[in-house]
Amino acid sequence: MLAAVTLFMFVCFTATTNADHHHHPCHTPNITGLMAVMSLKGEVKACGAFTYDSTGKKLRFRSNESHPVNSSIGLDILMFFDEGIFYEIDSKNQSCEKKKLHCTMHPLDIPDDAKFYASMTTGSASIEGEGLKVNVWTGGFTDSKDHYSMSVTMGCLPVSTLYFFEATPFLFSIMEVEMEIKDPDLLVVPSYCHGQPLEETPEGTINSFLHEFI
Ligand SMILES: *[C@@H]1O[C@H](CO)[C@@H](O)[C@H](O)[C@H]1NC(C)=O
Ligand SMILES: *[C@@H]1O[C@H](CO)[C@@H](O)[C@H](O)[C@H]1NC(C)=O
Ligand SMILES: *[C@@H]1O[C@H](CO)[C@@H](O)[C@H](O)[C@H]1NC(C)=O
Ligand SMILES: *[C@@H]1O[C@H](CO)[C@@H](O)[C@H](O)[C@H]1NC(C)=O
Numbered sequence: 001m002l003a004a005v006t007l008f009m010f011v012c013f014t015a016t017t018n019a020d021h022h023h024h025p026c027h028t029p030n031i032t033g034l035m036a037v038m039s040l041k042g043e044v045k046a047c048g049a050f051t052y053d054s055t056g057k058k059l060r061f062r063s064n065e066s067h068p069v070n071s072s073i074g075l076d077i078l079m080f081f082d083e084g085i086f087y088e089i090d091s092k093n094q095s096c097e098k099k100k101l102h103c104t105m106h107p108l109d110i111p112d113d114a115k116f117y118a119s120m121t122t123g124s125a126s127i128e129g130e131g132l133k134v135n136v137w138t139g140g141f142t143d144s145k146d147h148y149s150m151s152v153t154m155g156c157l158p159v160s161t162l163y164f165f166e167a168t169p170f171l172f173s174i175m176e177v178e179m180e181i182k183d184p185d186l187l188v189v190p191s192y193c194h195g196q197p198l199e200e201t202p203e204g205t206i207n208s209f210l211h212e213f214i
Contacts, residue, residue, distance in 0.1 A: 025110035025137050026156035028054050033177035035061060035107075037213050040169040044069040045213045051186045052108050057081040059106060059209065060186045077212060078189065079106070086207070087193050096193040100201055103208035105141075107161035107172035110150050114139040117149070134159050163210060170213060 031052050037045040048063035063075045079086040081104040088097045105111060114137040123131040134151040141147070146166060151159040158174045181187070201207065 023116070025112060025114045025116075026135075026152065028052065028109045028152070028156050028158055029179055030054050030181050031108070031157065031177050031179055032182045034175045036173045036175070038171045038173070039213075040171060044072060045170075046072055046075055048075070050108070051181055051183065053181060053187055054109065056187070057104075058187045059108065061209075073213070075212060077209070078187070079209060081106075085198070087189060087196070089190060089193065091190070094190075094192040096190065096196055097199055098193065098196040099199050099207050101208060102201075102206045103210070105148075106209040107150070107163075108158050108174070110137045110152065110156075111139055114150065132159070165214070168214070170210070 031054070033050060034048070035050050036047045039045055044067075046061075046063040047067040048061060050059065050061045052059050057080070059077075059079045059081070061075060061077050063072065065074060076089040076091060077086055078089060079101060081101065084101045084104075086099055086101050088099065090096065117136040117138045119133060119135050121131045121133045125131045125133070133154055135154070136149060136151050138147060138149045144166070146164060148161060148163045150161045153159060157177050157179070160174065161172045163170045163172075
């Protein structure tokens with residue numbers, strides 16, 4: 001399924017660059033859902049559940065250990081984009097690391113400076129219930145030639161985000177989205193993380209949601 005989505009994005013990119021009425025990207029509402037992260041070298045990096053508070057700019061992602069793949073990584077992260085910090089949590093041995101966030105870009109929300117690319121329908125536009133209409137937004141990174149492409153539904157629910165990193169492109173697929181925060185506790189720093197000192201960032205390291213998978 002992931003491969004199909006990717007192929008679709010590549011093949012159809014030149015399809016319908018029509019409307020110019022979408023000047024400003026929409027913003028994702030509060031959502032809960034599943035996320036699959038795949039490098040386009042063919043590695044599934046992680047599959048798991050996320051909770052996103054779009055008002056408070058908080059994101060929790062926990063990879064599901066029932067979906068182990070050889071290249072997958074066990075991850076439990078809680079990010080506070082406004083504060084510029086995040087926690088890497090290990091709930092099994094109740095430990096955590098608190099780190100500085102250097103880049104707030106993530107695959108669930110369209111950056112404000114993204115450019116509208118196109119509207120298109122996956123599946124069928126003419127058969128009721130068999131199509132999904134998406135808006136595609138694109139943008140770049142200030143410090144490199146890398147760029148991204150994000151697809152969202154008409155209601156601004158994220159569908160997929162493709163990061164065209166020169167080294168390895170990454171695809172984030174979003175599924176089973178619900179427009180609510182089902183478990184608000186997931187966005188609260190666990191008590192065993194309280195008082196955790198901020199880790200020093202090693203020279204040359206960049207911390208961001210994306211970098212957790214690279
Ligand atoms: C999103 O969730 C947060 C935390 O539960 C809440 O404070 C905020 O009002 C919600 N935003 C919307 C638009 O519902
Ligand atoms: C992990 O995946 C399994 C199988 O798909 C599912 O039953 C389970 O609820 C998932 N666990 C979490 C924490 O998402
Ligand atoms: C993962 O690697 C092990 C040994 O390196 C191998 O036996 C196993 O088949 C691999 N599993 C998958 C899903 O690739
Ligand atoms: C917790 O467990 C992980 C591996 O499961 C280990 O790397 C880490 O050092 C442990 N932390 C503590 C404080 O024991």
